[in-house]
Amino acid sequence: MLFTFVLFHFINIGFGLISPDLMEQGQALREVITRSTLGGIILYAALFAHMGLSISKLAGRRTLKMPIGEAIQIAMGLIIPLLLTAHIVHTRMASALYDVDDEFGYISVLLWGTWDGFMQALLLLIVWVHGCLGLHFWLSNTRWWHRWWNVLVGVAVFVPGFALAGFLTEGRRVLALFQDEATRVPLMQQYNWPSQETFGVLIATTNYLLMGFWAILGLAALVSIPISFFVPESPLTVFLLVAGANFVANIIRNIWAFVIIFCGHFPADVYNFTEEQVEGESR
Secondary structure (H helix, E strand, O other), X not given: OHHHHHHHHHHHHHHHHOOHHHHHHHHHHHHHHHOOHHHHHHHHHHHHHHHHHHHHHHHOOOOOOOOHHHHHHHHHHHHHHHHHHHHHHHHHHHHHHHOOOXXXXXXXXXXXXXXXXXXXXXXXXXXXXXXXXXXXXXXXXXXXXXXXHHHHHHHHHHHHHHHHHHHHHHHHHHHHHHOOHHHHHHHHHHHOOOOHHHHHHHHHHHHHHHXXXXXXXXXXXXXXXXXXXXXXXXXXXXXXXXXXXXXXXXXXXXXXXXXXXXXXOOOHHHOOOOHHHHHHHHO
């Protein structure tokens, strides 16, 4: 379910490489299913069920010994919510609560030229590799999987590259329109661009959800993980744990710096911030 959504979502992003109209038509067609009441319930139920089962399985582990592929998949699974939360809040939640038209042009302007845009591109790759590893672990013992292996590898390489190319193409196009005031104002009206207060609510919501995710992970660790996990005998394990914690901490810091980063990059009126506020945040 989730991999199917990701596959068509990434292909839809890649359509930006061909035509903006094709990109928008693909999004509209996809959202007939994903934005319907039933489709939304099924999609988010699958997402939360996947996260819950994964955290439960991780909490039940009594050792760090595992195949490298499984370790990579678990690490990616923990990183994904940290990067995905802001995306969901600024698109799905913004659309549902504030009637924002969260088409790809709106998303491109939010992300283009910012560190958060780089992190969302990284998210695309992490989600794709995480999903491909999951499929491989699930289907690697079937005959047809090995028979079609070369084709599947080609698809696995093509899809994220196609999506990133579409994102770059659409981002450049929309940014050029936003740099011209004559086209920027109509576009902001078309997207029903969020106000300063709305952006504040969206950012605060993102932070609260992230803190909730960390609380769930912390609770799972306190309840289920033995002391030996935190005091491993292997120096290499200690190094990997510290390096991983530092990496995650940097991700969180970048999310908290969301406003500061992109407010200093674009003209203040695009994001409805005054010049004084932008200067204050930039400090």
